[in-house]
Amino acid sequence: MALTVVSQIFPREMIPAVLPLIEDKLQHSKEIIRRKAVQALYKFYLIAPNQVQHIHDKFRKALCDRDAGVMAASLHIYLQMIKENSSGYKDLTGSFVTILKQVVGGKLPVDFNYHSVPAPWLQIQLLRILRLLGKDDPRTSELMYDVLDESLRRAEINHNITYAILFECVQTIYTIHPKPELLEKAAKCIGKFVLSPKINLKYLGLKALTYVILQDPNLALQHQMTIIECLDHPDPIIKRETLELLYRITNGQNVIVIVQKMLDYLKESKEEYAIINLAGKIAELAEKYAPDNEWFIQTMNAVFSVGGDVVHPDIPNNFLRLLAEGFDDGKEDDQLRIYAVQSYLALLKEEDALYPQKFLQVMSWVLGEYSSLVTDVDPEVILTKLHSLLKKTFVTSETKVWIMAAVTKIASRTSSSMTVDKLIQEFSNSLDTSMRQHAFELKHLCEDKTLMKNLLPFDGSCSDIVVDASLSFLDGFVAEGLGCGAAPYKPHHQRQQEKLSQEKALNFEPYGLSFTSSVSSSAVTGRQSPAGLSFGSDTSGNSAETGHKETNTLKLEGVRKLWGKEGYLPKKESKLGKENEPQTVSCGSLLGGQMDDPPVSQSDQVASLSEEDKEKQQLASTLFTGLGSNAGVSLMGKADTATQKFKRKSKINATQSSEEASDCQNSAASDFGPLLDAVPINMEDCERSINTRLRKASLCSSDIVEDNTAFEAPLSLKTSVLDDGPSASRMSESTLFDSNIEIFQPSPSAHCESASKTPLVLCLPEELEEFTHSEVVELCQSDALALHLCKVWTDDSLLLAVFVSNKTTSACNTVNLVFEETEHFQVLESPTYQFPVIEAQSVKLCQKCVWMNKFCTQGILSGSVNYQSEMETHMDFSITLSLLDFIRPMEMTTEDFGKLWLSLSNDVKQNIKMSSSEDSLSAALNTLQQKLKLHIVDLIGE
């Protein structure tokens, strides 16, 4: 009973929970339970096919079950699966054929007989499966011929249910690869059906015939007379089925008769659904096979007048398009149009005739467009008619607008007309706003005939009208309005979103991050000081994008925080995990001061890092496309092409050499920084028309991000020591370190000579070793001094450890290290540092804590060194600091995360294929980890 319930009311979410239980039940000793289990699985399959994928072979077992009931239940699953993918189950054809043979041969228990027919419904099911399998497949069909023949023969008992089987048989025979003998027999069967006096059988026969006729139209000829009889059958259902049949065999010759019959039926029928259906079919036939114009127009008129307003909107649209576009022959087109106009005029002549709205709309359109083709009718007459139509009460306002448009068109081609004037007067104070608008339009156009002619050229319906969706022609007006202090237009949803986003931004404050509030406040100021904004080519067009972008950016703040924190941790960890060996090697060699070419191991590392880079890039590009591009536009104003060029150039530069790359990157990054800040302020004037340009720009900016990250990759080869395994990795590091010293000490002079190599070993003090830190990179060097930098990520700030090494043999006096203050970064304590003296061949360390003052993705901290050896020397350097240097993983429990989850959601959907073998949790988790780059924090429960 539980299984029954499961199969009936189970929601999709609970399937995984019970699936194993039900699978167990497949082995149950009682057949009824096995069958129920199969049924339940079938239900699951219908609900969520992918969740039961792995038990397909169990279905096979069920198919071979010794109990026929279980087997029958499994057929449903197969029917469904084969319906979706027939090629996958061709190998089962043999089994199905054998089963059917057994069933037909009466091998099943007598219980399954129904009126001495063995398991009829089972047969039908099997026949359907075979039909699907054998479709367009001669080889598989081959296997079935015998059993189909057998079924046909066996089903000769005169009972309804055998007819049902026969019907399925016939359908199968005609679907699979044909075999003449069987076709003949099937045709005979159909004949029997159609000629049967029993009405139900006749219906079935017609249905079969309809199906068969697609393959073999000749069969219809044999039963011509029966079909004709059926057409006049008193039962409308039979009639309808016959019409369906006729619809299939319609061609150019018989179309008139068939459509006539259909129209007759259409006039009789009252059911809405039937009318829609039939009207569509008639229209289709009429368009396809119309023998001449008159007939076509008449038929369509009939369809419109009978079908009324329920007809599918495509029908009038298609009809009008046909009229407008015409056929190949221009003369014929004109004839068609003229005829249409004449027929409509005739129809309109009848006073008090009620026509459906859609028909009236079609009429008015045609009259408006083509009435001038008919030369013998005075336009005044047409206008009068339309006018009288307008006054009728049954005409809806939509139709009235159609008529009004027609009047406008006609008026454009005639000189001043009394009717038009009257009409204008009448409707200028109409209560219906759209009518009033049209009336005024007409009035103004009447005053300016040339404009009118230009606006409404004859037969202009086919030419495409270029619509300026951005409404850029209104720019001047808008700018003027803004100049007078008017607030810029904001669409409703944007206003709402602003409210929302403000609330959102406030939500983040408890987490102690300053930049959200700064952004939101700038957004607020941006809104309050619209006059100070630079407006692009259309402020008026800033509908969807503006609101969207704003929320985007504001959301990003939240997302990025989380992401940064979350993304930070796995990155380091994974690095530690998979690259422990190369990392230590490379770090050792780097510590040894090999700055030239990175060793092979390092390049390996870079390669393996690139995966992470990709991830980063993805993140970055998704995060910043909106920002960067938007800002690019706003900063540069209309000259944003310049930005583009600049950015392109920078991209090229970046690839040239590392030196230039860093320059370029600096410039790009410094560009990026302020741009980013400019975003919220200029958010208001992003615009639709610029959208494409935005996209281009965003491409460029994402390139830059790529460059940045690519350049950063070697920099950020973090010799990370995570909390969980600090001692181990530190040990290995230090041992390597020692060995390096040993290697280098024998030949210090050789290294001294090479400028690019550091002779001195740089190592962090003990207390800093404990934190994660980057490897040491060279900042700048001269003949005497070399500066190396190591970023140390402490818990609350970024510690810059600058090694100042004296390469000369004499001591260096008063070495001054000065960091320039920037708006983004704050150097704690004082920005300067002074070494009174640096001994010859020694290294001094300067530690500076840096905070990020103003939020940016990447920035440059530049500084300079002054020192006196033989003479006063000055040296500049710059340090690239990225956001990643400042954000720290936020520690939280799974519960906290769960709470935050909803507030920070940013849905990205992705399909992941799970192979069927992965049924265990760990395997599934592995796949998820690889594909989605998820990091497993906590497993709740088992």
Added chain:
Amino acid sequence: MIKFFLMVNKQGQTRLSRYYEHVEINKRTILEAEVIKNCLSRSKDQCSFIEYKDFKLVYRQYAALFVVVGINETENEMAVYELIHNFVEVLDKYFSRVSELDVSFSFQLFGIAVGQTAVVCLCRSLLSSTLQYPSHAQKLKLTNFITVKREL
């Protein structure tokens, strides 16, 4: 695919209804009324299949009781037509000459829940929205099971 299964009497009272696709409750009553109207308007010599909206109705009349099954295009009308008969035969065997009263009475007897079960068991074939064609014997076994329940 079977969409719904109805037992309606000539007065238009629904004796039993079972839907295999979700239909809103208030729409059900409208649907049932229209269906029975359609069925009643047909004479004996007209065929037992009606096209109604986008699906088909297969109906069979037993005295004053109509059994109507709604199916979609892919189903074999004749097979469903016979299925109705099969169903009625089983009911007939169980109640020994089934009547409309039995159908409504069985609900009262078992209470709605069990009554549902009884019918559910009887027309279990109709349960999973596609036909699950059971054998007679199995149905009878099930009816026995219900009998046991009734005695309890």
